[in-house]
Amino acid sequence: xxxxxxxxxxxxxxxxxxxxxxxxxxxxxxxxxxxxxxxxxxxxxxxxxxxxxxxxxxxxxxxxxxxxxxxxxxxxxxxxxxxxxxxxxxxxxxxxxxxxxxxxxxxxxxxxxxxxxxxxxxxxxxxxxxxxxxxxxxxxxxxxxxxxxxxxxxxxxxxxxxxxxxxxxxxxxxxxxxxxxxxxxxxxxxxxxxxxxxxxxxxxxxxxxxxxxxxxxxxxxxxxxxxxxxxxxxxxxxxxxxxxxxxxxxxxxxxxxxxxxxxxxxxxxxxxxxxxxxxxxxxxxxxxxxxxx
Numbered sequence: 001x002x003x004x005x006x007x008x009x010x011x012x013x014x015x016x017x018x019x020x021x022x023x024x025x026x027x028x029x030x031x032x033x034x035x036x037x038x039x040x041x042x043x044x045x046x047x048x049x050x051x052x053x054x055x056x057x058x059x060x061x062x063x064x065x066x067x068x069x070x071x072x073x074x075x076x077x078x079x080x081x082x083x084x085x086x087x088x089x090x091x092x093x094x095x096x097x098x099x100x101x102x103x104x105x106x107x108x109x110x111x112x113x114x115x116x117x118x119x120x121x122x123x124x125x126x127x128x129x130x131x132x133x134x135x136x137x138x139x140x141x142x143x144x145x146x147x148x149x150x151x152x153x154x155x156x157x158x159x160x161x162x163x164x165x166x167x168x169x170x171x172x173x174x175x176x177x178x179x180x181x182x183x184x185x186x187x188x189x190x191x192x193x194x195x196x197x198x199x200x201x202x203x204x205x206x207x208x209x210x211x212x213x214x215x216x217x218x219x220x221x222x223x224x225x226x227x228x229x230x231x232x233x234x235x236x237x238x239x240x241x242x243x244x245x246x247x248x249x250x251x252x253x254x255x256x257x258x259x260x261x262x263x264x265x266x267x268x269x270x271x272x273x274x275x276x277x278x279x280x281x282x283x284x285x286x287x288x289x290x291x292x293x
Contacts (some may be wrong), residue, residue: 025240026100026126026148028175029093031195031213031233034083038071038230039214041202041221051223055213055230058083059221067223071230084217091197094150094179100125107131107155111139111163122149124171124240129153133180135190138162146170146242149177149194156182157196161205164191173211174233175242186210204228 034040038055046063053067058074074080101116108129111120116127120140124147132155135141140163143149149171151157157180159165167173176194178184184198188205192212196202199218204210208226234244 026097026124026150027240028148028177028238029090030086030235030237030245031090032082032086032235033079034086034090034213034215034217035233035235036071036230037083037213037215038228039221039223040080040083040087041214041216042218043220045220045222046224048225050225051228052226053228055228058217063223087197087215087217091179094177094197095152097126097150099128099152101127103127103129105130107134108153109134109136109139110141110151111135111137124148124175126150126152129155132156132158132182135159135163135165140164140166142166142168143171143176143193144168146172147240148175148238148242150179151177152179154181156180156200157184157198159186159190159192161187162189163187165193166191167193170242172233172238172242173231175238176212 036056037058038053039057039059041059043061044057044059044063046065046067049065051067052070054070056071056074057069058080060076060080062075074083103113103115108131110122110133113119116122120142122141122143123145127150129152131153133151133153134157138160143165144167146169157178167176173193178194178196178198180196180198181200183200184196184202186192186202186204186208189207190205190209192208192210195213195215197215199216201219202214202216202221204214204221204223204226206224206226210226210228211231213230214221214228236245236247238244
């Protein structure tokens with residue numbers, strides 16, 4: 001009986017210790033100075049009217065036809081340069097995050113793939129593709145749930161005409177990332193969401209609606225009567241639960257930066273610890289009582 005009780009106790013301890021291990025989940029890096037840019041490129045090409053951009057625009061070589069810009073334009077200034085550096089820092093962060101799903105080698109159509117889960121439906125995570133990625137056949141993909149989405153591919157990103165990227169159940173444009181290593185091409189009349197970091201160049205087809213950022217510092221971005229809106233996001237990024245990262249406290253001042261994620265983290269750790277301590281205490285008391293008897 002004593003051996004049985006001891007084995008049960010050890011099982012409980014092991015189970016609780018496993019619950020204390022923090023879950024590995026994707027996070028959204030801070031873009032800092034690049035946070036407010038809808039377009040960031042070395043060369044920006046726009047040869048026809050009709051493009052509207054809600055957000056800042058930065059370039060060193062200007063377009064032939066100026067788009068309508070509801071934001072600030074930075075032409076090869078210090079803000080532009082710093083935004084380019086911050087783009088690079090964010091890309092390093094995204095590339096260093098651990099894959100939560102690896103597609104089979106080769107090109108992947110995100111709209112028709114069945115290996116990751118339900119067709120066209122993606123939950124938060126880091127999706128790694130050892131080839132090009134596409135949203136083909138005018139298909140739709142739905143990103144559902146609060147958290148960070150990273151689509152990392154060793155190749156180009158292409159969406160076909162009339163394709164759609166949409167969000168549901170708390171998914172935010174602030175936490176959706178695309179990091180191709182070759183050029184990005186968005187098909188005409190398509191809908192796209194998220195931040196695409198691609199110094200190889202971004203070509204946006206006619207009449208595309210994009211909620212996010214086209215960041216191609218060092219490369220070329222082309223637009224054609226498109227609507228692009230940079231989302232309002234935390235410049236410091238978002239944690240694995242989609243909560244904005246709080247600024248570091250100022251030394252000597254009271255801390256006011258304890259956000260929801262920190263409170264949840266504290267509760268998540270404190271409850272199992274309390275149970276663990278309680279069970280340990282009971283076990284020691286029982287052993288002491290038996291030794292006295």
